[in-house]
Amino acid sequence: MKIGVVSAHYMPEAGYQEVHLSRAYARLGYEVKVFTSTASVKLGGSISKYKYHAGLEQDLKYGYEILRLPTLAIRAKAFSFGLQKAVNEFNPDVLIILGVAKIFPTLLFNNKLKATAKIISIYGDAAEYYEWATFKQKIKSYVEIIGHKIIKRSLYKKALKYCDKIILNYPETANIFLNFLNEEEKKRFELKKVFLNLGYDSDEYFFNEKNRRQTRKDLNISDDEVVLITSTRINKRKNLEEIIQCISTINQTGKKVKYILVGFLGDTYEKELKTFIKSQPMPNLFLCFPFLDANAKRELYCAADVAIWQRVSISIKEAMGTGLPIILENKLSMSHLIKNNHSGWFFEKEKLDETLKKVVNILSDKKVDRPLLASENAQKFSYDNVAKSILQTVRENIL
Numbered sequence: 225m226k227i228g229v230v231s232a233h234y235m236p237e238a239g240y241q242e243v244h245l246s247r248a249y250a251r252l253g254y255e256v257k258v259f260t261s262t263a264s265v266k267l268g269g270s271i272s273k274y275k276y277h278a279g280l281e282q283d284l285k286y287g288y289e290i291l292r293l294p295t296l297a298i299r300a301k302a303f304s305f306g307l308q309k310a311v312n313e314f315n316p317d318v319l320i321i322l323g324v325a326k327i328f329p330t331l332l333f334n335n336k337l338k339a340t341a342k343i344i345s346i347y348g349d350a351a352e353y354y355e356w357a358t359f360k361q362k363i364k365s366y367v368e369i370i371g372h373k374i375i376k377r378s379l380y381k382k383a384l385k386y387c388d389k390i391i392l393n394y395p396e397t398a399n400i401f402l403n404f405l406n407e408e409e410k411k412r413f414e415l416k417k418v419f420l421n422l423g424y425d426s427d428e429y430f431f432n433e434k435n436r437r438q439t440r441k442d443l444n445i446s447d448d449e450v451v452l453i454t455s456t457r458i459n460k461r462k463n464l465e466e467i468i469q470c471i472s473t474i475n476q477t478g479k480k481v482k483y484i485l486v487g488f489l490g491d492t493y494e495k496e497l498k499t500f501i502k503s504q505p506m507p508n509l510f511l512c513f514p515f516l517d518a519n520a521k522r523e524l525y526c527a528a529d530v531a532i533w534q535r536v537s538i539s540i541k542e543a544m545g546t547g548l549p550i551i552l553e554n555k556l557s558m559s560h561l562i563k564n565n566h567s568g569w570f571f572e573k574e575k576l577d578e579t580l581k582k583v584v585n586i587l588s589d590k591k592v593d594r595p596l597l598a599s600e601n602a603q604k605f606s607y608d609n610v611a612k613s614i615l616q617t618v619r620e621n622i623l
Contacts (some may be wrong), residue, residue, distance in 0.1 A: 225254050225255070225317045225318065226254070226255045226256075226257070226314065226315065226316045226317050226318075227249050227254045227255065227256050227257075227316060227318050227319075227320065228256075228257055228258075228259060228311055228314055228318070228319045228320065228341075229242055229245060229246045229249075229257070229258045229259070229317035229320050229322070230258075230259045230260075230307070230311070230319060230320070230321045230322065230328070230329045230332065231258070231259075231260050231321075231322040231323055231328070232260065232261050232263065232300075232301075232302040232323045232326035232328035232329070232342060233260065233261065233263060233264060233265055233300075233323070233326070233512075234258055234260035234290060234292075234325070235260075235264060235265070236283075239425070239450070239518070240538065241322060241346065241393075241422060241423075241538075242258070242322050242323075243262075243346075244424070244425050245287075245320065245610070245611055245614075246258050246283070246286075246288060246290075246609060247283070247285075247286050247425065247427075247607070248425075248608045248610070248611035249288075249606040249611050250283070250286035250287065250288045251286065251427070251608060252611060252612070256286075256288035256289075256317070257289045257290075257291065257314050258288065258289065258290040258291065259291050259293070259307060259310055259311055259314075260290065260291070260292055260293070260328075261276075261292060261293055261295035261297065261302040261304055261328060262275075262276045262277065262278050262292050262293070262294065262295045262297075263276075263295050263297035263302045264276060265299075265300055276292055276295045277292065277554060278292050278293060278295075278470055279291075279292060280292075286288060291310055293306045293307055293310065294306065295324040295328075300326055300552055301326055301327045301328075302326055302327065302328045303327050303328060303330075304328065307328065307329070307331060307332065308331045308332060308334075308337075311332060311337065312336075312337070315340065315341075316341050317341060317342065318341060318342045318343075318344065318615065318618065319332070319337070319342070319343045319344070320344050320345075320346065320614065321339045321343065321344065321345040321346070321383070321387070322345070322346050323499070324345055324347070324379050324383045325376045325379055325380070326378060326473060326498065327379070329345075329373075330367060330379060330382070330595070333382045333383055333385070333386040333387075334386065335386075337386075338386050338388075342388045342389075342618040343386060343387045343388055344387060344388060344389045344390075344614060344617065344618065345383045345387045345389075345390060345391065345393055346391040346393065347380075347390065347391065347393065347397050347401075347564075348393040348394060348397065348422065348612075349394070349396075349397045349400045358482065362384070367562070373563065374547075377404045380401065380404075381404075381405070381409065384401075384405075384409060384413060384416065385412075386599075387416065388416070388618050389416050389417075389418055389614075389617040389618055390413065390416045390417045390418070390619075391418055391419075391420050391614060391617070392417055392418070392419045393419075393420065393421065393422050394536070394556075394557050394560075395419065395556055395557075395559060395560055396478060396556045396557060398413075398417060398419075398495060401413055401417075408432070418617050419560075420610060420613050420614060421539055421541070421560065421561075421604060421605055421610060422538060422541060422605075422610075423605045423606055423607040423609070424538075424541040424542045424544070424545040424605055424606060424607065425518070425545075425606075426540075426545060426602055426606040426607065426608055428518040428519070428522060428545075429518065429521075429522050429525070429542045429543075429545030430522070430545060430546060430598060431526055431546045431547040431594045431595055431596075431598045432522075432526055433526075435522070435523045435526045435527070436526040436527050436594075438523075439523045439524065439526060439527035440527045443511060443527065445482060445527065446480070448480055448588075449480040449481065449482055450479070450480065450481050450482075450529050450530070450587045450588055451481075451482045451483075451484060451528045451529050451530075451585050452467075452471065452481065452482070452483045452484070452528065452529070452530055452531065452532055452551075452580075453483070453484040453485075453486065453524060453525065453528035453531045453532075453543070454467070454483075454484070454485055454486070454487075454488045454531065454532055454533060454539075454550075455486035455487055455516075455521055455524075455525075455531075455537075455539040455542070455543070456486075456499065456533065456535075456537050456539055457487050457489065457515075458485060458487045458488050458489060458493070458494065459489070459493055460493055460496075462499060462516040462534065462535060462536070463483065463534055465497070465500055466534075466576060467483065467502060467532060467534075467576070467580075468483065468500065468504065468510060469504075470576060470577045470580045471483045471509060471510070471580070472504045472505055472506065472509070472548075472576065474580060474581055474584055475506055475509060476505065476507075479580075479584050479585075479588065481584055482509050482510070482511065483509060483510050484510075484511045484513070484524055484527075484528060485510065485511070485512050485513065486513045486515070486516055486521060486524060487513075487514070487515055488512060488513065488514045488515075489514075489515070490514065498512060517544075521539075521542065522542075522546060525542070525543045525545075525546040525548050526546050526594075528543075528548060528550075528581055529549075529587050529592070530548065530549050530550070530568075530587060531543040531548050531549075531550050531551070532550070532551040532552075532580075533550070533551075533552055533553075533558075534552075534553045535553075535574075536557045536558055540552070540558070540561060541561075541601075541605045544561075544562075544567070544597075544598075544601040544605055545598060545601060545602065545605065545606065546594070546598060547593075547594035547595060547596070547597035547598030547599075547601065548594070548597075549562075549567060549568045549582070549592055549597065550562050550567065550568035550569075550571070551568060551569050551570075551571060551579065551583060552568060552569075552570055552571070553571060553572075553573060553576075554570035554572055554573075563611065566599060567600065567601065569582070569583055
C-alpha cells in the first residue's frame, strides 16, 4: 500500500506529527512519500532550521522519500503549484493531510483525487492556543480569530466535503467545527469524524532502568528524592514560576524534591527565569537544560519520578512513553490523556500546590511500576498504534 503524507511544514528537528506518522508507516512496511514545502516556522532556540532546499530527499533511518516543492510562503501559510501533479504521479492509496489551514493542501480537495485515494485530514485545534495575557497577545489572538472566520472555515468545509475521514486530536476540536457548520454539514461531520490522540515515537521514548540509575547518579540525585520534570519551549506563557515556588515550599516542609526544566531558548526570558530560580531558598534544587535531542530527553524522563504540564504539549506523550506518571491541569484539552490516580493526577488551577504536595507524599512512599505504565501508555499513544488506527478508519474501503 502507498501512503502519502502532505504537510506544509516538515521539520525533522522539531519532530511533530507529520514526521512521526511518516516514520511509523515506514516501520510498518508501507511505501511512504512526504509532500511538503521549503518553508519553515520559527520555533525558538537552536532547534529551528530556517532554510530547506527544493527537491527529493530521503529519510536517513527509514528510507522513505520527502519531496520539498518550491513554495510561496508568508508566516505559517504556504502554497505550491506543483503539489497536485506530484501527488497524482505518486498515486497513493491513502493520502493523509495535516495543516489544512496553512493553504498548502487546498488544491488536493477535488473529485479526481478522491476517486483514486482515500483522503484523511487531521486537526489539532484547541482554544488555549489563543493568548490573552498581554495587549500584544490579545491583538495577535484577535487577528487569528478573524483569520479563522475568513480563511480557515472555508478550507475546513472544503476538506469536510472531499475527505473520507476527519481525525480530531483533541476533544474540543469537534466543537470548533460544529460552531460554523450548517445542519447538513454537521450530519456529514458526525459520519466522518474520528477522535485519535497525538502520540510519541516508541523507538525514541521507552523506559530503561539502567538509564534511570545512571542519570540520577550523574545529576547527583539520591534514591529518596522525588524528581519532577517539565520539557517544553520555556517561555513566560507556561507560568513555570508557580511550579518553582511550590517546589521550594514543599522542600521547606522537609520533603526532598528536585525539578528538572528542559527547553530553555537562550532568550531574555531564560535569564529572567533563571534569576527567579536563583532567588529561591535552595536554587540547587532546580536543574536547567536547553532543548535536547530525543535520547537526552528520554534519559531525563527515565530519571524523573513524575512530570508536570499546565498546557498541552507533545512532550506529555513522550514522557508517558517512558512510563512516567503525569500531573496535568484539569481542562478539556488534556482530559483524555491520563486516568486520574493511575497514570497521573489532575489538578484544579487554584490547587496546584495542594496537588503537588499530595503527589510528592505518594511518590515518597510508593514506587511506580514504570515498565507496566509504559506498556499501557504505548497501546494508546505510540505512533505505530496511532498510525494503524488512522488506517483502520478507511481500511474496509482499501482492502
